[in-house]
Structures are given as C-alpha cells and as structure tokens.
Amino acid sequence: MTPSTELQRPNIKTALPGPKSQEIIDADAQYVTPSYPRPDYKLVADHASGVWITDPDGNVFLDCNAGVAVCSTGHCHPEIVAAIQKQVTELIHLCGTDFYYRHMPELGKKLNEICPIEGPTKTHFANSGAEAVETALKLAMYHTRRQKFISFFGSFHGRTLGALSLTSSRKAQRLGFMRQALDVVHIPYPNKFRHFVTDKPTDEATVTRDVINWIEKKLFQTTTPPEEVAGIVLEVVQGEGGYIPAPTAFVRELRRICDEHGIMLIIDEVQSGMGRTGKMFALDHHPGIKADIMCMAKGLGSGMPIGACTARADIMDWHKGAHASTFGGNPVALTAALKTIELLQGGLVDNSRKVGAYLEAGLNRLKDKYDCIGDVRGLGMMLGVEFVTDKASLTPAPELRDAIEMACFNRGLIILGCGANSIRWSPPLILAREHVDVALEIFDEAIAASI
Ligand SMILES: Cc1ncc(COP(=O)(O)O)c(C=O)c1O
Numbered sequence: 001m002t003p004s005t006e007l008q009r010p011n012i013k014t015a016l017p018g019p020k021s022q023e024i025i026d027a028d029a030q031y032v033t034p035s036y037p038r039p040d041y042k043l044v045a046d047h048a049s050g051v052w053i054t055d056p057d058g059n060v061f062l063d064c065n066a067g068v069a070v071c072s073t074g075h076c077h078p079e080i081v082a083a084i085q086k087q088v089t090e091l092i093h094l095c096g097t098d099f100y101y102r103h104m105p106e107l108g109k110k111l112n113e114i115c116p117i118e119g120p121t122k123t124h125f126a127n128s129g130a131e132a133v134e135t136a137l138k139l140a141m142y143h144t145r146r147q148k149f150i151s152f153f154g155s156f157h158g159r160t161l162g163a164l165s166l167t168s169s170r171k172a173q174r175l176g177f178m179r180q181a182l183d184v185v186h187i188p189y190p191n192k193f194r195h196f197v198t199d200k201p202t203d204e205a206t207v208t209r210d211v212i213n214w215i216e217k218k219l220f221q222t223t224t225p226p227e228e229v230a231g232i233v234l235e236v237v238q239g240e241g242g243y244i245p246a247p248t249a250f251v252r253e254l255r256r257i258c259d260e261h262g263i264m265l266i267i268d269e270v271q272s273g274m275g276r277t278g279k280m281f282a283l284d285h286h287p288g289i290k291a292d293i294m295c296m297a298k299g300l301g302s303g304m305p306i307g308a309c310t311a312r313a314d315i316m317d318w319h320k321g322a323h324a325s326t327f328g329g330n331p332v333a334l335t336a337a338l339k340t341i342e343l344l345q346g347g348l349v350d351n352s353r354k355v356g357a358y359l360e361a362g363l364n365r366l367k368d369k370y371d372c373i374g375d376v377r378g379l380g381m382m383l384g385v386e387f388v389t390d391k392a393s394l395t396p397a398p399e400l401r402d403a404i405e406m407a408c409f410n411r412g413l414i415i416l417g418c419g420a421n422s423i424r425w426s427p428p429l430i431l432a433r434e435h436v437d438v439a440l441e442i443f444d445e446a447i448a449a450s451i
Contacts, residue, residue: 008052009438010412011060017042018057037172039416040402041409048075051428051435053414063414064427064439069239069271069382072299073343074428080302080339087335094331096125097324103334110341111296111310116267116283118290122316124309125329129270129297130158132307133233135323136293137162137182139311140231140264142318148224149182150215150232152189153196154241154419157233157268157295166233169240169419185224187214189238190250193375193386200394204247212253226261231293236282239271242419243384245377248286255289264315267291270307271382274299275344275429278353278380285379299429304336348429355431356380362440363425370447372400375422383425384418396421400450407446413439 017025021044046056051074053061066072073080096104108123115121124135141147151157151166158164159173165180167173174180188196190211195202197210220226232254238244258265272282273296279285281294292315297307307328360376360383367373367385374388387404389395398421405423408415418424427435 010062012412014057020056041406050074061412061414064425065414065416066426066428069426070298071303072274072429073302074430083335083339087332091331095326096329101331103331104329107334107337114280115294115310116290120313121310122313126307126325127305127327128307130160130163132295132297132309133157133163135309136266136295143315144230146228146230147183148229149184151184151186153186154189154238156240190246191244208247208250229263231264231266233266235268237272237382240418242422243378243424251286251289264292266293268295270295270297275349275352276382278356301333301336302340304333306333306337352380352429358433359436372451381427384422386422403450404446407450411442413442
C-alpha cells in the first residue's frame, strides 16, 4: 500500500473542547470511571480516517499518537475495514479455547515466521497487552517451576495484578493496591541519557556495565538467587517510561545471563512491536538476539482488541486447561491482525523506518534550536523528546512538557506525554513526509508559545 501523500492541515474551528465534545466529556464524568489517566487536553473523537481525527464539532486533528500506538495502519484503513466487514458476515465468535477455526493456526504460523524467537513457536491468543503479559508470566513460572521475576523501573506491562507487579512507570498505577501479587524485583533501566546514579548522560557501555553488575553482583548474590528467577521482562524500547531504547550490548548481556541460569527472557513488544520501530520488532534491531517468550498487542490488530504471547514451542509445554480465554483469538480480531501484518510487510514497516528517520531529523533540528529539548531518541516511528529547563543542567521540565502537549492540541496536533517529562511520537505508520512537515511546524510553534 502506498502511504497517502495528500496534504491537509488540521482545522480547528471552535474553542476546544467544542460544545458537542463538552457534552460527551460531561456525560463521561458522570458515568465513566475516573481512573483513566487522561492528559490535560480533552480530545473527543467522532470519526477518523488515515492520520486525521474529526471531533463532534467538526474540528480536524493530525494524529501523531495513533490511539497510543495502536492504529498502526492508520484509522479505518480501507483494507482492514473490508477484511473485518467480510469476517463479521462469516463468523464473529466461536471460542477458540473449545473449538477450532482457521484464523488461529493462520496467525500462529505468521507469528512463527516473523517473531525473533529461535526455532518453532506456539502462540496463545488474548485480548490485550496485559493479558499477553499475564500469559508470559504464567508460562515462565510453569516452565521453569520458579517464582521470581526481574523487571525495570519505568516499565509498563499492564494493570492486571500480575502485570502490575512488573509495572513501575508511575506511582499512580500502584498507589492503593498494596503488596504486589508476584515476587518481582525492579532494577534500573539502561538509560544512557540519565544514568541511574548520576542522573547525567553517559555512554551505552557504562550504563550496560552498571545495570548488569547490579543484577549479577547485587541481586543474584543477595535477595534474588538466579536459580529462583523464572523470567526477566524487558521492553527493548521502554514505552510509557519515556521512549528509551536499550543498548544492543545490554540486550545481549541479558540473553547471556538468561542462558547461563535457565531464566526466560521475556520481551514485551506490546508498544514497540508491529513495525513501530522501523523493523517488525524492536528486538530485530539487535541482530542475533532472540527472545524465549514475546508479548504483542496494540498495533497487532489495527485497533481491534487482541493480544498474543508467542514462545518457543518447547517452552509452551503446559497441560491442557492450564491457560485459555473465551474471547482471546476472536476471529474478527485475528482477521484484522492477519491483514495488518500483510500491510506492514507490504510497505508500512519500510515507511515507518524512512518517514520515522525524516521525523527524527526534524526533531533533532528543533533540539538544536531550543535549549529546552534535552534529548531526542528512539527508532522508526517510536520517538521520544525529553524536555528540560536548559541543556546545561538537564533538569526535567514536566510542566513545560504538559504545556507543549496542550499547545499542540489547541493547534490541532495530537501527541502524548510519556515518562515524567517527555513527549512520545507514535503516529500511524502510514504517516507521510508532508504530514511530518505540518506536524513539525506545529510542534515548533507550540514550543515557542510555551517557553
Ligand atoms: C509495553 C506494554 N506492555 C503492556 C501494556 C498493556 O497493554 P494493555 O493496555 O492492552 O493491557 C502496554 C500498554 O501501554 C505497554 O505499553
């Protein structure tokens, strides 16, 4: 599929939110849980197409968030819509945990082809990222007969109790839920822009060495004997924590540690997978390094709810009845996933790499222009911009980040924060250079208006 090159600009006609949007926001406040972590700005969607979202008041926004990295093929891609429409006339549900249909082995086979896992794989289908992570945790415990996990500060793996035990990107996610359900120990993420001790930039070799030493010389010698560790769970590009890529040397060292101690290397590609980083998976940026177990969701179904946990076939050795889900692997969601992968392989992964590089170059120009941009980082169309008070001190500037997010919204550009003081760019992978030019122009204006 050729990405759309139609040049269009956002069109904001009312004060935001407009009157019809405000009605929905008010009803939401009355009837919907207040626990959703919505940003300060209030986007109400009426319909969307490609990279454009229209609100109920007719305002049109350029979407550089893609429903939090989900609408990988853009909103309502015609081929996705057609595939879903055909499928709903044929089979909507049967419960793949008790019966059979072609879509499960078809997508399982496809994931076997594309996942960076050694040897043949098997897949368990779920409905969300958190469920895919739960599957990975249960499988690792079952296979190793061990109970402990290692996770990273800043990580996000979901909000169900098992996944929440891994998650540590914000206090709000944990507050009120008391002890963690699983035995998880958290360690620093190898962030070369902020070394976990100095909070200052360092190099990949240093931060790799320091985190690996923490594992081997501290954890393994004290609270967390390696022979009791079922899995280490890694986001190869940390998502909610700030769009931070892990160094290749670090990922390789984790693989070594897992091999030495029979620990499962669980790679969470829920946010970084499905072409987002300019390769099918973020782990593909680290040649030769394979996962034991992988989690996918978000971009896999172009917006249909789906999660998948794919593992080495010899690891997925659990007994009948050990794990299943009524809706997981629903034929409509699987149809969307099969079509999504076809579109990704048909050009969108390449587009993510090429247009992502173009966007990154533009963001780096803004970094040179503004003292408040401390770091631009990421891969493909998974790019983070970290805001600071100034380049000399690199003091985090969360309020400035929030102000820029709002200023972008008011000008019709949808971007979202991540980490304490960063903005993430996670556009639909159909984004074209012309869209990038418009987005960068608005981002530039928003920064200028907010400093
Ligand atoms: C890396 C990662 N894992 C897991 C999840 C949880 O996915 P879900 O919200 O579909 O449960 C997320 C969601 O943001 C994520 O980014």
